Amino acid sequence: MTQTITIDPVTRLEGHGKITIYLNDQGDVENAQFHVTQVRGFEKFSQGRPFYEMPSLTARICGICPVSHLLASAKACEAIMSVRIPHTAAQLRRILNLAQMVQSHALSFFHLSSPDLLLGMESDPAQRHIFGVAAARPELGRAGIGLRRFGQHIIELLGTKRIHTGWVVPGGVTEPLSAAKRDEILAMLPEAYANVSLALAAYKQIADRFQQEISVFANFPSNYLGLINEDESIEFNDGALRLIGPTGDTIENGITAQRFTEVIGEAVENYSYTKFVYYKPLGYPEGSYRVGPLARLNIVKSMGTPKADQELVEFKQLASGPVESSFFYHHARLVEALYGIEKIEHILADPQILDTHVRATAGVNRLEGAGQIEAPRGTLSHHYKVDENGLITWANLVVATGHNNNAMNKGVLQAAKAYVKDGKFSAGALNRVEAVIRTFDPCLSCSTHAFGQMPLAMTLLSADGEVVDRVIR
C-alpha cells in the first residue's frame, strides 16, 4: 500500500505551491511533485487591450519583480513599434532593473532563506523567520532591510512608486533623471556596499555547515540558459541568450527574442499549472535547463565590475565545470547583488545619464513583437501579436519559474529521497524539501498561465497519510 505525504502550503515562497511525496510499500520515496496551484490568466484577459497598456498591465502579475515585466513587455512593444530607444533611456532602465534585482535578491536571501541558513534547518519553526534572524543576528537583519530599502528607494526615485511603477513605457521612459536624484542614489551606495559585504561574509562563514544539503539540493548536471554580452560578461537587459551544457560547452548562442519560440518550447504536466520549459532541439524533458543566478554565473566569463569579478573567480572555484548544486543559488544571488550596486555606480557616471531625450515614439509597424530580459529569478520573455489597430490578439509570457520547473521537481525528488526514509520524517526533513524550492526563489505568481485545459486534482488524505479519495478533472 502506498502512502502520500503532502506539504501544503509551501512556506516562504512567493505565491502558492504544494509538494506531494509518494512512498512505496517499504516507506521509501518513489516520486515527488511540486504543484503550482495558482491560476492568473493574464495572457487571456489582455487580449483586446492596446499593446501599449501591456507593460503596466503585466507589471501587476507581481509585487516583487514588476519591473521585470515592465521591461520585457516594453521591449516587446518596441519590437511592434520598430523603434530603438534612446541611449539614456536604456541606461536608466538598466539602473531600474538592477535596483529591482538587489531588492529581490535581498528578500530571497534575508527574509526567505536566511532563517534556515542562520538558525538551522532543524530549528524551531516558530522562530525560523525574519524575527528569529533579527534576534540571532540583528546586524544581518538590518543589512537585509537596508538592501531592500536601497533597491526600492531607487525604484521610487526613478518611477515615483516602489511597486508597480509606471515610468517605463514603450519607447523609453517618461521622465529623465535629475542631478539631485542621481546624487541621492550615489549617497546610498556606501551603505549598500557595506550591507552586501556583510551578507557575503556571513554566507561564506555558514555555508560549510550545509555539506549534506549541498550534496542533495538539486545537485545534478544540467543545461543552463541566460543572457550574455558579446564580450561574455553578464547582461540583464540586452544581449542574446546562450545555452550551455553540463560540461560548460555552448549548445546554442545568439538566441534573440525573435528566435525564442523557434528554440524554446513549453510542455504541460497534469499536476501543475506552471508549464515546463525546454530547449526544443533536445526535446522534453532532456532539453530542460536552469536559469537565474546560478545559471548566469555558470554561463558568463566575467561580471564586468571589479568586486563582483573577484567574487565570480571565487564562485567558479566551487567546481571544475559549472557549479551544479542549487544550494549555491544563495551564493550567486549575493554576487549578483554586489554586481548590481557596482553597475549602478558605473552607469551613473555616464556623461549622458542626465540627458532629457528619453523616449522614442511610433505606432504599429509590425504585427508581432518579442522582448526578453533577465529578471532576478531568471530569463523572462514576453511575446505579443496585434492587429492593425494595435490591439493584442495573442500574448505569451515565459517566466523564470517555468524555465526552472523541471529542475525544481527533480530537486524535490532528490531531497525527498535523502531525507524521508522508511516513511518517517522530521519537521526539519520536510523543511529541507521546501528549502530546495527556495534555492530557486520561484515566483509562482508569474508562472501560471493559460494553455488550453486546466488540470485540477484534489487528493484527500487520512490522518496517517493514506489516500482515501481523489477527484481528477
Added chain:
Amino acid sequence: MNQTFNQCLILACGNTLREDDGVGPFLAQWAEEHWRDDPRVRVLCDHQWTPEMVEEVAQAESVIFVDCATDCEAGLVRTMSVEPAEDNTKLSTHHLDAGQLLALSQQLYGAIPRNSLLLTVGAGSLELREGFSEVVDKALPDASRILEEAVRRFLDPSD
C-alpha cells in the same frame, strides 16, 4: 542607522482600488497637505506595512499607524495604543501589522517611538472599485480631525 529624526511619523497603508481600503492613502494625502510646511511631521504611505519601514519607525519620536479595519462596524473611527507584538510566529514577508513593526524596531534598533497609536476606520465595503462607501465617506472628516488632534498632542504634549 541614518541620523534623521522625525517627531511624528504618520504611517498609512491601503489600496485605493479596494474601496474603503483606500482610507489609509486618503488620510495620508490629507496629512501631506495639512502638514506640508511642518518638517516635524513625516507621512509615509504604501500598499502594506513592510519590514523596510522599520528604520523610519525606530527613528520617530511618535508614530501614528493609519489603516481601515474589518473587525468593527463600518464608519467607526477608533484609536488605540500599540505595543510591540509578542507573538511573531504568523508572519508574512510582505505585510506586518503595527505591533510587529514595533517589535522588529525594538529587535533591530533597540528603539521604539515614545508614542505609538493605531487609527482605523471601519470598512463598509472592500469591493474592486475606487471611492468609498457612503458610511465611510461620511466618517472621513471625523477621522481627519482625530488624526490632527493626535498629531498635535504628540508634537506638543503640554497642549
